[in-house]
Amino acid sequence: MPKPRCRFPISWTPLQFALVIIGGWLALTSGPRSVLVDPGDGARIRASSVPRDSIEVDWQMLAALDYRTGEMSQELESVVGREVRVPGYMVPLEDWAGEVSEFLLVPYVGACVHTPPPPPNQLVYVRMENGQRVPVSFWNPVWIHGTLTVETTTNLYGSVSFKMAGTSIAPYEW
Numbered sequence: 001m002p003k004p005r006c007r008f009p010i011s012w013t014p015l016q017f018a019l020v021i022i023g024g025w026l027a028l029t030s031g032p033r034s035v036l037v038d039p040g041d042g043a044r045i046r047a048s049s050v051p052r053d054s055i056e057v058d059w060q061m062l063a064a065l066d067y068r069t070g071e072m073s074q075e076l077e078s079v080v081g082r083e084v085r086v087p088g089y090m091v092p093l094e095d096w097a098g099e100v101s102e103f104l105l106v107p108y109v110g111a112c113v114h115t116p117p118p119p120p121n122q123l124v125y126v127r128m129e130n131g132q133r134v135p136v137s138f139w140n141p142v143w144i145h146g147t148l149t150v151e152t153t154t155n156l157y158g159s160v161s162f163k164m165a166g167t168s169i170a171p172y173e174w
Contacts, residue, residue, distance in 0.1 A: 054085045054145055059107040059122060062086075065150065067120040067161045072150070085145045086124060086164070087172050092136050093155060099133040102126065104157060105144055105164070112157040120161040125153050128166040141172035 057079055064073035072080075088105040091112050105124040106112060117123065126144055128134060146166040153160045 054083050055079050057084045057086045057148065059088075062124070062162060063121050065121040065161055067152070067159070070150070080148060080150055082147065083145070083167075084148045084164075085143050086148070087141055087143055088124065089139075089141055090137050091157065097136065099135050101128045101131050101133050103136070104155070104160065109139060109141075117158040120152065120159040123157070123160040124148075124162040124164050125151075125155070125160045126164045126166045128169075132166075134166075134169045137171070143170045143172050145169070 061073070061076050061079070064076045066072065086105060088107055089109045089111065090100075091104040091106055092100045093102050093104065094100045103126055104112060105126050106118060107122055108118075111118050112123075124144075126146070129146070144164060144166050145168045146164045149163050149165075150161060151163040153163060
């Protein structure tokens with residue numbers, strides 16, 4: 001009698017199997033939750049440590065950059081090189097760190113980790129000024145304040161169209 005074919009050519013340890021199951025569960029239950037949409041309850045956005053006088057940039061404005069040609073909308077062009085604040089979720093570039101000085105800012109939770117990365121015009125590479133380390137917030141959105149530039153960089157998650165010199169970070173609140 002022929003030996004049955006194995007569907008998985010590698011042997012799985014119980015720990016590997018559990019990590020795959022947990023990762024899939026987290027990806028399915030966590031998102032994508034976007035910080036683009038107002039919940040409609042009329043609540044106002046509050047961000048205590050991020051300066052209120054900075055220009056608010058949302059992901060729709062960032063998407064106005066054609067990352068293939070470099071062309072962008074006038075609205076986006078008017079904020080490049082200026083102090084802005086951008087809402088989003090953190091994806092640390094330093095593994096297993098509770099605090100980081102550089103990270104990706106993404107429009108929804110879990111982007112780049114459990115799914116293919118968003119397009120380059122939906123990723124912001126943030127490097128905090130003066131090497132300042134900030135706490136990592138995986139599951140909760142944050143406001144990042146700093147100077148926004150258009151600069152293509154590449155990292156382990158892919159190409160990124162925007163770079164930000166971060167000056168402060170605060171929890172995102174409605």
